[in-house]
Amino acid sequence: MTHHETEAETVYGIMAEFEHEEDVLEAAEAAYARGYRAMDAFSPHPVEGLAEAIGFHKNRVALVVLLGGLTGGLSGFFMQWYTAAVEYPFDVGGRPYFSWPAFIPITFEMTVLFAAISGVVGLILLNGLPRPYHPAFNAANFATASTDGFFLCIQSDDPMFEAEAVQAFLTEFEPKSLSVVPL
Amino acid sequence: MSKPESISFDEASREKLETLQRNASIAGVVGLGVLLGAWVVAPSTFYPAYLIGFMFWWGIALGSCGLVLLHHLVGGSWGVPLRRPLEAAAMTILPLALLYIPLAIGIQTLYPWAKHVPEGAHEHLSPWLDQSFFLGRAAGYFVFWSLLALAVNLWSSEQDGRTDHAPSRRLGVIAGPAAVFLFTSASFGAIDWVMTLEPHWTSTIFGAMLCIGGLLSTLAAMAIVLRQLSGCNGISQKITPDRLHDLGNLMLAFTMLWAYFSFSQFLIIWSGNLSEEIPWYLRRSRGGWEFFVVALMFFHFLTPFFILLNREGKRRTRYLALAATWILVMRVVDLTWLIAPATNDLNSPRFAWGTVILGIPAVVGVGGICVAFFLSRLKRQPLVPLNDANVVAALERAGG
Numbered sequence: 001m002t003h004h005e006t007e008a009e010t011v012y013g014i015m016a017e018f019e020h021e022e023d024v025l026e027a028a029e030a031a032y033a034r035g036y037r038a039m040d041a042f043s044p045h046p047v048e049g050l051a052e053a054i055g056f057h058k059n060r061v062a063l064v065v066l067l068g069g070l071t072g073g074l075s076g077f078f079m080q081w082y083t084a085a086v087e088y089p090f091d092v093g094g095r096p097y098f099s100w101p102a103f104i105p106i107t108f109e110m111t112v113l114f115a116a117i118s119g120v121v122g123l124i125l126l127n128g129l130p131r132p133y134h135p136a137f138n139a140a141n142f143a144t145a146s147t148d149g150f151f152l153c154i155q156s157d158d159p160m161f162e163a164e165a166v167q168a169f170l171t172e173f174e175p176k177s178l179s180v181v182p183l
Numbered sequence: 184m185s186k187p188e189s190i191s192f193d194e195a196s197r198e199k200l201e202t203l204q205r206n207a208s209i210a211g212v213v214g215l216g217v218l219l220g221a222w223v224v225a226p227s228t229f230y231p232a233y234l235i236g237f238m239f240w241w242g243i244a245l246g247s248c249g250l251v252l253l254h255h256l257v258g259g260s261w262g263v264p265l266r267r268p269l270e271a272a273a274m275t276i277l278p279l280a281l282l283y284i285p286l287a288i289g290i291q292t293l294y295p296w297a298k299h300v301p302e303g304a305h306e307h308l309s310p311w312l313d314q315s316f317f318l319g320r321a322a323g324y325f326v327f328w329s330l331l332a333l334a335v336n337l338w339s340s341e342q343d344g345r346t347d348h349a350p351s352r353r354l355g356v357i358a359g360p361a362a363v364f365l366f367t368s369a370s371f372g373a374i375d376w377v378m379t380l381e382p383h384w385t386s387t388i389f390g391a392m393l394c395i396g397g398l399l400s401t402l403a404a405m406a407i408v409l410r411q412l413s414g415c416n417g418i419s420q421k422i423t424p425d426r427l428h429d430l431g432n433l434m435l436a437f438t439m440l441w442a443y444f445s446f447s448q449f450l451i452i453w454s455g456n457l458s459e460e461i462p463w464y465l466r467r468s469r470g471g472w473e474f475f476v477v478a479l480m481f482f483h484f485l486t487p488f489f490i491l492l493n494r495e496g497k498r499r500t501r502y503l504a505l506a507a508t509w510i511l512v513m514r515v516v517d518l519t520w521l522i523a524p525a526t527n528d529l530n531s532p533r534f535a536w537g538t539v540i541l542g543i544p545a546v547v548g549v550g551g552i553c554v555a556f557f558l559s560r561l562k563r564q565p566l567v568p569l570n571d572a573n574v575v576a577a578l579e580r581a582g583g
């Protein structure tokens with residue numbers, strides 16, 4: 001399998017360009033049915049069902065947001081308890097030092113703030129950003145993925161990857177262009 | 184624009200529906216029978232209990248009407264499977280208008296201001312809390328709400344039979360102002376019927392808080408309706424995961440909004456710590472009611488909040504209907520907590536066992552009548568509106 005290994009070292013994958021979203025969806029579904037797993041699709045707008053078609057079901061952004069929210073809420077509550085009841089006890093109108101109802105608005109705001117920030121930061125990091133170089137940009141016409149092109153890339157790290165077979169497979173869907181993407 | 188196919192119940196579902204309707208009627212009659220007995224034996228226990236049942240279903244009737252108006256205003260795919268159930272539920276304001284009569288009869292037992300006219304420092308309340316003005320207002324509310332329910336139902340059926348969009352356009356024109364007046368009048372109703380149980384206490388957020396609670400009940404009730412409808416051919420294809428997801432998100436939003444309103448009222452009164460305001464909360468946190476407070480925090484807010492965070496769950500009818508059942512039970516607990524302790528004596532706080540227990544046949548009795556009426560409306564029309572611009576647009580976007 002030396003042939004395969006050298007290929008994996010120099011080739012990122014085979015990229016097919018399509019003109020219509022139905023075409024990329026069809027190709028993605030067929031590729032998944034054929035057994036390819038390491039693939040990615042690129043489109044200028046969200047294509048309904050495309051993420052599922054390439055086998056992408058779950059991301060961990062929701063978990064990150066939940067943990068961020070819990071962290072924010074708990075630390076906000078703790079901060080108020082510690083300052084108002086422990087470190088600098090302050091009598092407000094004869095109320096108990098630990099007046100939890102008064103702590104709720106800040107706790108809520110901190111929950112929202114931390115959940116929102118961890119959502120944005122988590123989204124960026126989980127997407128592998130910031131990333132100045134990505135091999136996908138070596139593909140022909142790839143800039144149109146931001147305007148009107150739809151792309152499907154079967155990657156060389158797929159166990160089933162063989163350049164000729166993948167090229168032949170993708171040609172069946174009559175792509176507008178087909179390119180071998182160097183690493 | 185293409186004409187969507189007409190969807191109605193098939194034979195099997197229709198039979199199930201007839202059984203359900205019969206059972207609901209029986210439950211209604213039995214529940215109201217129990218209440219009639221209680222009324223003879225202990226009227227002062229009966230009236231607040233009956234008010235709990237009445238306010239619960241009143242919130243759903245008006246909430247449904249409000250959501251129909253909202254759909255006429257903003258459109259959207261969420262309304263495709265919900266429009267007809269919401270319209271049918273809005274019509275239950277007609278039986279509810281009749282079911283209000285016992286409360287009108289019991290005005291002297293239920294409301295302290297009706298027995299003793301407010302005087303002294305509270306004299307300024309007397310023009311508003313005047314028995315005939317109070318009943319006149321109630322009649323006015325019911326006339327307005329009934330006319331609104333009739334308008335959204337009759338014009339919507341009229342639209343089914345024609346291809347020009349005149350009835351839809353009419354509804355689009357009235358929807359904005361009608362929604363404003365509906366919310367305002369519902370807030371007035373809540374203040375009149377529940378807040379004046381303790382006439383010396385006021386809270387400006389009270390009416391809105393009950394309206395939000397009613398909307399939450401409505402969304403939960405609709406999740407259960409969709410669960411039932413998902414077993415029926417035709418309509419089941421319209422109950423897509425995305426539309427369930429929308430409904431689940433709305434339930435989550437209103438759960439949070441309910442908590443926000445309820446807590447704001449408490450926080451402001453707790454911070455102010457004024458002797459004319461805090462007794463309302465003291466009555467509701469002594470003599471066993473403190474357990475209701477804890478239950479409301481944990482089971483009316485925190486539990487549904489975390490249940491409804493689950494994305495996959497919200498896309499399934501079974502999960503959503505279970506969450507909805509939980510919420511509806513907690514809505515009854517909330518209304519019980521708002522209404523039953525109104526007469527709690529702070530010097531010797533007691534738990535109003537009679538009212539709490541009688542609240543159950545009240546919810547079942549009023550509910551049985553409303554559900555039977557709702558089902559009889561629902562089966563008379565196509566389950567998805569035909570030729571309605573908003574619905575057609577949503578169906579075209581979804582590809583049928």
